[in-house]
């Protein structure tokens with residue numbers, strides 16, 4: 001069973017002309033590949049908010065996550081520094097992909113190269129209720145490796 005795709009309005013910006021809009025590489029892909037709208041070289045240890053050339057209006061109640069591509073990560077050490085990046089439903093600016101080079105060689109990015117993938121997701125909102133004490137649990141305040149390796 002496949003959930004009905006949500007519709008997301010997308011606006012191509014002037015510098016995005018001629019580029020493919022984000023899309024699924026295969027029928028079962030979870031992420032829509034997004035391409036760079038600029039060319040640059042990312043030095044080892046450097047980061048850059050890479051232009052995509054488009055803006056979106058995500059329906060209320062949803063977000064779009066910006067995730068790295070595993071091939072770039074494994075072969076070249078290229079990742080999204082803030083992964084998963086969050087595109088808010090009320091954001092109308094250009095979507096950017098914050099790439100970082102964790103590898104040891106400069107990495108060239110060409111206009112049109114697939115640099116990341118977009119995954120829409122429903123947003124569960126919450127409200128905090130301030131209390132004086134919390135219920136007890138077996139774990140208590142143990143964390144950060146408290147159960148062993």
Ligand SMILES: O=c1ccn([C@H]2C[C@H](O)[C@@H](COP(=O)(O)OP(=O)(O)OP(=O)(O)O)O2)c(=O)[nH]1
Nearest residue numbers: 066082085086087088089091094095096097098
């Ligand atoms: O990878 C990303 C992450 C964010 N954004 C844009 C869309 C998002 O809605 C906005 C704000 O992102 P976020 O909330 O992660 O950043 P912030 O540092 O909290 O900025 P703000 O104060 O604008 O919310 O920046 C991107 O284009 N790409």
Ligand SMILES: [Mg+2]
Nearest residue numbers: 086087088091
């Ligand atoms: Mg924010």
